[in-house]
Amino acid sequence: MKQAGMQIAYAGVYITQWMYVQMVQRDIGTKHASTMQKVGVSDGQMWQYMSRDVKTIVVTGIVMNDDLVPLRRSLAAAIDTDEPQQLIFGDEPDKYYLAIVDSQPTFTEGFRSGTISITFICPDGGIAHSVATQTADNMGDNGTLTDEIAVQNDGTYPVYPVIDATMRGDNGVLTLINENNGAILQFGNPGEVDGVQAPDSETVFHYNLMSAPSGVAVNTGTINYPTYPYGSSPGPNTIAGSWDYAKAKDAATPILNRTVAMHWAGPTYHGSIKANAAGVNTGNLIWSNRFNVITNVGALGRVEFNLQSGNNIAICFVMRDNTYAADTLIVEGWVNGNNVFKQNLNRALFTNGMYEIVESKLGNTTTFRLTKVKQLTASGIVSSAQTVFPPVTIDGMADTPIDSFTVWMAGFSNTTGWTINWSDSVFQWVNVNYWKDLPNRFKDGDVVQVDVPNRRVFVNDAEDPTLQTIGNNWDEFKVQPGSNTIKLLTSSWAKQCTAEVSWQEAWL
Numbered sequence: 001m002k003q004a005g006m007q008i009a010y011a012g013v014y015i016t017q018w019m020y021v022q023m024v025q026r027d028i029g030t031k032h033a034s035t036m037q038k039v040g041v042s043d044g045q046m047w048q049y050m051s052r053d054v055k056t057i058v059v060t061g062i063v064m065n066d067d068l069v070p071l072r073r074s075l076a077a078a079i080d081t082d083e084p085q086q087l088i089f090g091d092e093p094d095k096y097y098l099a100i101v102d103s104q105p106t107f108t109e110g111f112r113s114g115t116i117s118i119t120f121i122c123p124d125g126g127i128a129h130s131v132a133t134q135t136a137d138n139m140g141d142n143g144t145l146t147d148e149i150a151v152q153n154d155g156t157y158p159v160y161p162v163i164d165a166t167m168r169g170d171n172g173v174l175t176l177i178n179e180n181n182g183a184i185l186q187f188g189n190p191g192e193v194d195g196v197q198a199p200d201s202e203t204v205f206h207y208n209l210m211s212a213p214s215g216v217a218v219n220t221g222t223i224n225y226p227t228y229p230y231g232s233s234p235g236p237n238t239i240a241g242s243w244d245y246a247k248a249k250d251a252a253t254p255i256l257n258r259t260v261a262m263h264w265a266g267p268t269y270h271g272s273i274k275a276n277a278a279g280v281n282t283g284n285l286i287w288s289n290r291f292n293v294i295t296n297v298g299a300l301g302r303v304e305f306n307l308q309s310g311n312n313i314a315i316c317f318v319m320r321d322n323t324y325a326a327d328t329l330i331v332e333g334w335v336n337g338n339n340v341f342k343q344n345l346n347r348a349l350f351t352n353g354m355y356e357i358v359e360s361k362l363g364n365t366t367t368f369r370l371t372k373v374k375q376l377t378a379s380g381i382v383s384s385a386q387t388v389f390p391p392v393t394i395d396g397m398a399d400t401p402i403d404s405f406t407v408w409m410a411g412f413s414n415t416t417g418w419t420i421n422w423s424d425s426v427f428q429w430v431n432v433n434y435w436k437d438l439p440n441r442f443k444d445g446d447v448v449q450v451d452v453p454n455r456r457v458f459v460n461d462a463e464d465p466t467l468q469t470i471g472n473n474w475d476e477f478k479v480q481p482g483s484n485t486i487k488l489l490t491s492s493w494a495k496q497c498t499a500e501v502s503w504q505e506a507w508l
Contacts, residue, residue: 008088098127136152189441225302251423270406293418372386
């Protein structure tokens with residue numbers, strides 16, 4: 001039976017469909033609780049501070065119905081919640097109280113009628129909140145973006161805002177300043193830079209190895225291990241064999257000429273490296289090679305990536321598996337005839353599959369970086385493991401010309417060999433300064449939402465706890481009654497972001 005009188009909704013349900021409201025006790029404003037302290041023997045007490053205590057709202061009404069049992073059950077279900085919900089009264093439909101039922105609601109039943117009393121408690125002190133959300137942005141009257149947002153709070157109580165900022169290019173930091181009280185919220189790194197002056201890359205060649213690379217010879221060049229000095233019949237290792245481009249997708253696979261001779265044998269690629277734009281071969285360089293390796297216990301194999309200076313090897317990387325008894329991968333680095341590192345790879349991390357070796361020279365310093373490739377994407381390599389070997393500085397490397405390369409993939413005697421192929425090779429001279437853009441904390445189009453009421457930060461709708469900064473003034477960052485200004489700061493080199501502030505006004 002629908003009841004008449006004031007309409008009251010709780011948690012989205014009109015509870016007045018089951019009762020006629022006789023009285024609502026909301027009192028005036030909020031409940032104040034003052035803390036006092038007795039000082040010495042003086043009269044009275046000294047006031048310390050005031051806080052707003054919880055507020056109660058009591059709704060009393062009557063029901064008239066032939067069957068009160070289902071009514072009682074329905075009303076009980078409507079007001080039974082585990083956390084505070086919106087409580088809206090018909091005389092103020094644009095405002096709500098955040099309330100939860102306190103203690104036991106009473107229901108005194110008579111003949112076909114009953115009296116109901118429900119006590120709601122408001123944990124936030126009984127603040128009346130606006131149902132509507134107000135917004136303001138940083139778009140100026142002339143259509144240009146400003147670094148400030150004017151916020152007019154027409155309520156009588158300070159409230160916490162929500163700020164949505166959309167990046168218009170790379171940016172390292174978002175700083176929000178409440179200019180009314182100086183509260184600051186900062187997300188990101190204010191010291192982040194947009195980029196650096198970096199050496200330019202002049203690509204000499206990029207071979208994808210889907211077919212025979214142009215201008216590259218087979219079975220010539222210099223190898224780092226020309227002899228095999230072990231066993232009962234030591235002798236020279238052999239450059240022999242050919243390359244197949246159909247055996248593996250988008251890669252060159254070595255075809256070995258197996259013999260019983262106890263030494264290493266396999267084909268090579270040898271190609272020249274033209275001088276840089278300055279006409280010299282002594283500049284800084286980067287040589288990147290990707291290859292696939294599958295090996296296990298009992299399988300042997302070897303690969304060399306050599307940069308030559310004339311007939312001498314200036315820089316060399318070796319990966320080998322030369323033991324029948326274990327599943328091992330050993331790597332070596334050589335610079336101007338000096339063995340600069342040799343170590344076993346951790347096979348739990350450096351598993352079978354694709355690898356990338358990057359050999360680089362910067363002045364007298366040579367660096368090797370080995371990556372186990374997990375995935376190739378449009379934006380680069382996703383690695384599952386990586387090791388950068390200690391840089392090696394040797395006098396004279398800066399003046400050592402690099403004029404050719406040799407790649408050698410070999411097997412041992414007629415034993416079981418590993419599976420290997422060569423898929424990609426890029427050589428670059430690094431000799432001109434240019435502006436290198438660095439990845440920043442925020443990129444173009446990123447939407448950063450600062451949810452001040454709940455102390456949370458979202459980037460593109462996903463919460464990002466890494467942006468939380470110790471020292472942020474969450475508690476103080478309130479929009480006060482009246483005029484407010486929120487200032488927006490980004491990295492000094494970044495474009496001004498677009499931003500919108502939203503808030504729900506509140507009244508005492």
